[in-house]
Amino acid sequence: MKDRLLKGEENLYLDYMMRGSVRLGKGFYDPAIQDFNEALKLKPDLLDAYHFRGVAYRKKGEVDKAIEDFNTTIDRKPDLAGAYYNRGLAYYHKAQIEKAMADYNTSIDLNPTLSRAYYQRGIIYHDSGEVDKAIEDYSTAIKHHYNFADAYNRRGLAYRDKGEVYHAIKDFSKAIELRPKFAEAYHNRGETHAIKGDSEFAIDDYNGAISRKPDFAEAYYSRGQVYFRQNDFDTAIQDFREAIRLKPDFPDPYQALGNVYAVRGDHSEAIENYNKSIELKPEDAGAYADRGNTYWQQNNFELAIIDYAKAVDLEPSHGESYVGLGNVLERQGDLARAIQYYNKAIELEPDHPLAYCNRAGTYNKKGEVDKAIADYTQVIALQPLIKEAHYFLAEVYMQVGNWSEAKLNLMLARTLGVDIIHLFDKKYGSVANFEQVKGIQLPEDIAALLTPLR
Numbered sequence: 001m002k003d004r005l006l007k008g009e010e011n012l013y014l015d016y017m018m019r020g021s022v023r024l025g026k027g028f029y030d031p032a033i034q035d036f037n038e039a040l041k042l043k044p045d046l047l048d049a050y051h052f053r054g055v056a057y058r059k060k061g062e063v064d065k066a067i068e069d070f071n072t073t074i075d076r077k078p079d080l081a082g083a084y085y086n087r088g089l090a091y092y093h094k095a096q097i098e099k100a101m102a103d104y105n106t107s108i109d110l111n112p113t114l115s116r117a118y119y120q121r122g123i124i125y126h127d128s129g130e131v132d133k134a135i136e137d138y139s140t141a142i143k144h145h146y147n148f149a150d151a152y153n154r155r156g157l158a159y160r161d162k163g164e165v166y167h168a169i170k171d172f173s174k175a176i177e178l179r180p181k182f183a184e185a186y187h188n189r190g191e192t193h194a195i196k197g198d199s200e201f202a203i204d205d206y207n208g209a210i211s212r213k214p215d216f217a218e219a220y221y222s223r224g225q226v227y228f229r230q231n232d233f234d235t236a237i238q239d240f241r242e243a244i245r246l247k248p249d250f251p252d253p254y255q256a257l258g259n260v261y262a263v264r265g266d267h268s269e270a271i272e273n274y275n276k277s278i279e280l281k282p283e284d285a286g287a288y289a290d291r292g293n294t295y296w297q298q299n300n301f302e303l304a305i306i307d308y309a310k311a312v313d314l315e316p317s318h319g320e321s322y323v324g325l326g327n328v329l330e331r332q333g334d335l336a337r338a339i340q341y342y343n344k345a346i347e348l349e350p351d352h353p354l355a356y357c358n359r360a361g362t363y364n365k366k367g368e369v370d371k372a373i374a375d376y377t378q379v380i381a382l383q384p385l386i387k388e389a390h391y392f393l394a395e396v397y398m399q400v401g402n403w404s405e406a407k408l409n410l411m412l413a414r415t416l417g418v419d420i421i422h423l424f425d426k427k428y429g430s431v432a433n434f435e436q437v438k439g440i441q442l443p444e445d446i447a448a449l450l451t452p453l454r
Helices: 002-007 012-025 029-042 047-059 063-076 081-093 097-110 115-127 131-144 149-161 165-178 183-196 199-212 217-229 233-246 251-264 267-280 285-297 301-314 319-331 335-348 353-366 369-382 388-400 403-415 420-428 431-438 444-449
Strands: none
Touching: 012 029, 012 047, 029 047, 047 063, 047 081, 063 081, 081 097, 081 115, 097 115, 115 131, 115 149, 131 149, 149 165, 149 183, 165 183, 183 199, 183 217, 199 217, 217 233, 217 251, 233 251, 251 267, 251 285, 267 285, 285 301, 285 319, 301 319, 319 335, 319 353, 335 353, 353 369, 353 388, 369 388, 388 403, 388 420, 403 420, 403 444, 420 431
16 A cells, blocks of 8 residues: 555555454454544545445444534435435434434435344334334344344344244244354343243253354353242352453343342341342332342331332332231231222232232231132132142131132142142141141041151
């Protein structure tokens, strides 16, 4: 290039453009911008130089300068689809979503095969909850670019949000086939397996994500959640702590650590981690509700109510917080108001098994056994793996003398691994005490089920 500069060749601007394009492709944005500047000095009306310089500015985060260059390009060549697309990316980066959408629409009108414009527009639709439109755009992007791994990955997320987990897994698998080192696709497929309850497949995929991207904090967090659900608390803690080490400002693993410590009964550690999660993400209703649950376990009802109320203030449809408020009132003996809060939780989340379970216990305390039976039956229908519900249902049936249903549910609970003798003794002490308190004579076969072996 130096020789050509000395000779004053007229086409030297092309050399600057070529070198700038190579530098841009390699991520050397400042040298690329310098080359495009030199090209413009030699040829001030060179649209590609404005356009490519805009791309370089956008990639290095100088978005306003990028938009200025894209504006110049569009003013001089209004039918250049790529300029609208790139300006749309810049507007999206600035969270100017309507302007981004308008530019993606224009770029598609000008070039109906511009796959990345469909892809980016699909992201906007997806972010705004218009999942079907997002899937349509991701599909069109794939149609015009059959090996578009990112589009398969994104469409998989959209299918998962619709509850179509089979299609989601199929798309994540295709993304991985096209790009074997695609750690995010492994992670997304793992999360989908976790939703299905396929824990081992989920862990395998999280391992795949971590092996391809060892600093992938979200994958450690997600794997930790699976271990937590498997009651492998020590391994879960290791993963949550590694996620925090890799990404100290990531609030979710702090909340997850709080949940582990809460289950273990280490309330001070739980609250400390919930505090950190709330500090990092003060608008998260779930963290307040979880901390409220821990205060409730400590019988610190005043602080529990404050946290549940804060959660409801942040997210009025947060059913778990209404369950928590009901639990506080039930513990305080205000059964009627407790039921009102459980009713509200069920109104907001009709499939919330814990709300039915706790309302059933409260109905039973009030002596409304038919309602208690109906609620425990609903718990089992919604979530058969809440094993203790069979025991609690059996206890209500015993109170009304329905011995066949009582025995059936006691045996189901025991088969599912519930220590029915421990639960019974914890509440009543012995069969004799139960019979005295309730004024009921248990049949011998049921009494035998609830009596420790000597």
